[in-house]
Every structure is written in structure tokens, then in C-alpha cells.
């Protein structure tokens with residue numbers, strides 16, 4: 001997954017007058033074979049070139065696009081696609097500017113190949129939102145270590161030690177001096193906590209994270225937590241015991257992932273309950289089931305599409321009006337015969353994203369299972 005600096009560089013990439021090729025696909029072997037993906041790229045590339053030629057392409061633009069398509073085909077033919085987190089692929093290319101970047105995605109996407117002046121990032125954003133970034137901070141009275149996790153990537157955010165002294169009696173001192181040492185120590189710990197809280201706020205401002213886990217002695221964490229800025233504090237997902245010096249990154253990563261997974265599951269349950277509740281209310285701005293969800297998409301009313309990860313369903317589409325149907329042999333809008341498509345769910349996810357809506361991929365055992373495993377929150 002991209003760190004924010006690389007993402008910003010990609011979003012602002014604009015090699016005019018050359019064009020950028022953006023490509024998305026499912027790389028999960030159960031759903032899309034490598035051979036099929038290569039064939040799809042070749043077919044789509046031919047179709048895109050034909051469209052672009054009618055509007056006029058310069059020699060350099062066409063040469064760059066030919067380079068993009070060759071590079072993509074080569075990438076698909078030679079890349080291993082064995083990482084468990086790689087279920088989809090996003091790739092952006094401008095051969096004429098010697099630019100090629102490819103990223104694994106936490107979920108597949110309908111095979112899509114688009115050419116434009118800048119990278120097409122809506123699917124990337126929608127899919128990356130399925131695996132939100134998290135941070136863990138390990139903190140005691142002297143030291144703090146923080147790591148960020150996003151998909152399969154992890155980074156050290158900071159490792160800071162402050163000299164805060166000790167409250168342990170030195171011996172020989174009594175009364176005023178001892179109280180002075182204690183007071184000095186408390187002040188130093190307060191400054192240490194405040195500095196760590198400031199560092200977390202700074203980290204959040206430069207690369208927003210969805211969740212923050214706190215690790216250390218639980219009573220110390222309680223005192224530290226009061227120093228957190230409200231933007232950061234509202235992201236606290238939980239706390240766990242850890243030895244700040246000895247804990248390894250892999251250990252805290254696993255504990256953080258447990259907390260995040262539990263919280264994500266809660267939020268998914270809430271979202272599904274809200275959807276089901278709203279779909280039962282008059283004017284509730286929600287629908288459930290494949291037929292209703294496709295109808296809402298055709299009317300461009302979908303704000304968020306909720307769908308079970310493994311849902312697949314054959315369907316039909318009208319390429320003239322870009323509408324999707326479960327079974328209609330003829331398009332009710334333009335009377336043209338509809339065309340069969342192997343998986344209308346993939347089409348629905350892609351259409352939601354193209355329309356600027358959000359998607360939420362659910363586990364197969366969510367309460368949406370009783371409602372056809374698909375539903376949508378509506379804009380109006």
C-alpha cells in the first residue's frame with residue numbers, strides 16, 4: 001500500500017501531453033486466471049486505442065500508450081501474485097515518461113483499463129479504505145515507541161526516551177528534598193507524555209490513521225491518555241499490556257490487529273443494522289437485495305454499497321445506458337437487448353466507485369446474509 005507521500009505524488013502525476021494508463025483487476029486465482037487477465041488487457045487496450053484514435057492521438061501519445069499496454073501485459077505475465085494480501089491489482093503507466101507503478105489491493109476489482117491525463121484513483125481509494133491504517137504506541141514513564149501498520153506494510157514512527165529520573169528513595173533524603181524529587185519526577189513524566197502525544201498528533205496530521213492502540217502498563221496508559229489530542233484520542237481502539245523495551249514489532253502488530261479486527265467487525269455490524277433498519281422504514285434511504293441495489297445504482301442514488309466479499313451472481317447489462325439488471329432481457333430504458341455478464345456484483349462495485357460512492361466489503365456471516373448479501377445506503 002502507498003504511503004501518503006507516494007500517494008500524493010501519484011495523484012498529482014500529469015505528464016501532459018502524454019496520457020496515463022490506469023489498470024485494475026482481480027488477481028485472486030480463484031476468480032480470474034492470469035491467462036484471462038492478459039487476454040482482457042489486450043482486448044481492452046485494443047478497444048481503448050480504437051476510441052482514442054477517433055478523437056485524434058499524436059504519434060508520441062500513441063507510442064507511449066503502446067508501451068503502457070506492453071508493460072502491463074508483461075507485468076501480468078511475469079509477476080508472481082502469491083502474497084495473501086494481494087487480491088487485486090492497481091497499475092499506472094506512462095511509458096513515454098518512463099513511469100510505471102503497480103500496487104496490490106486488499107480486494108479485487110472488475111478488470112478496468114482507462115486512459116486519461118492523470119491516474120484514475122477512485123477504485124484505489126475505495127478498496128484501500130477496506131483495510132484502514134492503524135498505529136500502536138508503546139509508552140512508559142521514560143520511553144515511547146510507535147509503529148504504523150497499513151495492509152502488509154509497517155513503519156517505525158518514532159522511538160523517544162526522556163530522562164525523567166526515578167521516584168525510588170535515594171536514601172538519606174527526607175522531607176522537603178524528597179518531595180522536591182517526587183515533584184520533579186512527576187513534572188518530567190508529564191512533559192514526556194505531552195511530547196509523545198504531540199508526536200502522535202503530528203503523525204496523524206501528516207498521515208491520518210483510523211485506529212490507535214495503546215500498549216504498556218494499564219495504569220500508566222490511563223495517565224498518558226489524558227494528554228492525547230482529541231483528534232487522536234477518538235481513534236483509540238483499545239489497550240493492552242506490553243513491556244515497552246522488550247516487545248517486538250510483530251508482537252504488537254498482532255495485538256493491534258486483534259483490536260482493529262474486533263472494532264471493524266462492530267462497525268460493520270452497526271452499518272448493516274442501520275442499513276436493514278433504514279430499508280424497512282418509509283423514506284429510509286436504503287435498499288437491500290440485488291435487484292433493488294442495481295435499480296438504485298442505475299438511478300445513481302447509491303452512497304455506499306455494502307456487499308459480502310464472496311458474492312457472485314450472473315446478470316445482464318445495457319451498454320447503451322450503462323445500466324445493470326439481474327434478468328431483464330431488454331433494457332426498460334432504451335429497449336435495446338441486454339448483454340449477459342458473468343458477475344453483475346463486480347459490475348455493481350465498479351459502477352458504485354465510478355459514480356463516486358463508497359463500498360463496504362462484508363464477511364459472509366453478516367446479518368446481510370438474510371437479505372441477499374447486498375444492499376445500499378442511498379443519497380436521496
Ligand SMILES: [Zn+2]
Pocket residue numbers: 318319320321322323331332333334335336
Ligand atoms: Zn438501455
